Amino acid sequence: MRTIRLLALMLLPLAALYSWQAKGHHAFSAEFDKEAPVSLEGVVTKVEWINPHAWIHLDVTGEDGSTVAWMVEGGTPNTLLRGGVNKNSVPIGTSIKVRGYQAKDKRCVPACKANGRDLTFSDGRKVFMGSSGTGAPKDGSDPRDRR
Numbered sequence: 001m002r003t004i005r006l007l008a009l010m011l012l013p014l015a016a017l018y019s020w021q022a023k024g025h026h027a028f029s030a031e032f033d034k035e036a037p038v039s040l041e042g043v044v045t046k047v048e049w050i051n052p053h054a055w056i057h058l059d060v061t062g063e064d065g066s067t068v069a070w071m072v073e074g075g076t077p078n079t080l081l082r083g084g085v086n087k088n089s090v091p092i093g094t095s096i097k098v099r100g101y102q103a104k105d106k107r108c109v110p111a112c113k114a115n116g117r118d119l120t121f122s123d124g125r126k127v128f129m130g131s132s133g134t135g136a137p138k139d140g141s142d143p144r145d146r147r
Contacts, residue, residue, distance in 0.1 A: 044092050046092065052076055058072065070111055071114075100117045102114050116130060118130070
């Protein structure tokens, strides 16, 4: 009995240390609206290559000439790497097109947010940048959905 108590006391701090990671990840439907598709065309202003999701920031010019900042969530850096995208693939200043789904919170403070499904470069190359298996719509973007 004393061994079990000692083992529990040793494992409790480890469980507490790693529990923050479980809180940080979310399902697609917790933050994004599958009924609000967006198609964005803009210039990359920042790339965050971080876990659990990479983010691409871009400035999108509206029809009225105003510029709107967008933050587009991608999959994990590992998923993007396997799909052929790395942190240097989308340099700042690059013009890109992103198709995805807008966040449920449409306040756009400090920027509008979307979950990106696919990213198209100016040379026509298209890559999947979305999250899989998180409740995102099966819209044909994920190559694994086609199997």
